[in-house]
Amino acid sequence: MLIAGLLSLLLAVGLGGAAAAQFASSHSPTSVTKAYFRALAKGDAQAALALALVPPSASTSPYLTDAVLAEQLRIAPITDVRIGSVEGSGSARSVSVTYQLRFADQARSVSDTVRLVQHGSTWRLSSVASLVELDASADGSDRIMFAGRPLDAAPTPVFPGALPVTTDSRAVVVSGDPVVSLSASQDVIEVRAELTAAAKRQVSSALETALTTCLAASSTDPSCPNVTGGRPVPGSLHGTLTAKVADSSPVITLGSGGVVAISVQAKLNATWKIWDFNNIEQARSGTTTLAVRAQAAVADLNTVYLQASDG
Structure with a gap:
């Protein structure tokens, strides 16, 4: 009986030590960091917030939600942690x-660093979000939405991952894939x-159509671009x-208000007229390069408005 008691005591000590080691391992800085990124990858904002030493309040952190995190993951899922x-x-x-x-x-x-502070027998993140401020001063940024809302320049906490920015038009994308990280x-x-690349092809095709129309032999469109050099006669340029x-x-380029500006050096075989010093029209022909400027709108990329050149 004495031997059996000693064996039971040793077994209990061994099991207790194993349990303690298992507890320490599951509450280590490494395991808590794994749990945090697992929560982010699953879109569980509450689980991620629960790992903070001091969880941020909803009033000061309106973007630390399941909905915004889902938008971040829709833009770019988190994998291979x-x-x-x-x-x-x-x-x-x-x-x-x-x-x-x-x-x-x-x-x-993405390479990141998670900072943790000991909290009793476990560890907690000193910060579960990064405070970011958005600079939306560039042309075209008025088409950008932040987590489904108009851009707000005020600094706000955001979970690591893709910045939750989208646009209000399928023809427009956010460039550069901006990323938020803790470190x-x-x-x-x-x-x-x-x-988008497709939208650029669309507006290029529309410009080509507009140029083909204004360069036709029957056209006298004064908005059609002129060749440079000399004094070209408006409406006299025809060619292919x-x-x-x-x-x-x-x-x-995309400007404010959804205005799209297009410029190109177009090559063509053409005929045109210029005024000489006596204001007499002189015929010219050959291969030439035409400096073309035009505008369109994001809402209608198939309609291009040519801008007359200065000659």
Whole structure:
């Protein structure tokens, strides 16, 4: 009986030690960091917030919600989370993390650092969000929405991952795939908008149609661009394009108010007239390059308005 009692005591001590080791492992800085990114990847904002040393309030952090986190994950899911080294001593630790953000056109690798503070027998994140301020001064940024709302320049906490920015038009995208991380020094994130590749092709095709129409032999459109040099007679330029507008490196930019500006050096075989010093019309012909400027609207990319050149 004595031997049996000793064996039971040793077994109890061993099981207690194993349980204590298991508890310590499940509440270590590494395991808490894993739990945090697992919650983010699942879209569970409340689980992520629960790992904060001091959870932020809803009134000061309106974007730390399941809905906004779902929008971030829709833009770029968080995958391939890998926990790296643990640094620090005493009641403070820093855990390095890498993960992938799967944007629609590419995967982006992010390196981050999670800072934790000992909280009783476990660990908590000193911050579960990054305070970001958006710079929306660039042309076209008035088309950008932040988590479904108009852009707000005031600094606001946001979970790590893709910045929850979208646009109010399918023809417009946010450029650069802006990212939020816990460790990056990013007091201000610049957000820009641009036309999608498909929208640029659409407006290039519309410009080509407009040019073909105004260069037709029967056209006398005064808004049709003129050749440069000399004194060209308005409406006298006629000819055909030798290359598609889309293949001529057009510069297409999105401005405020949804205005799209297009400029291109178009090559064409043409005939035109100029006034000589006696104000007598002189015929010219040949291959020439035409500096073309035009405008369109995001709401109607199939309608292009040519801007007359200065000659």
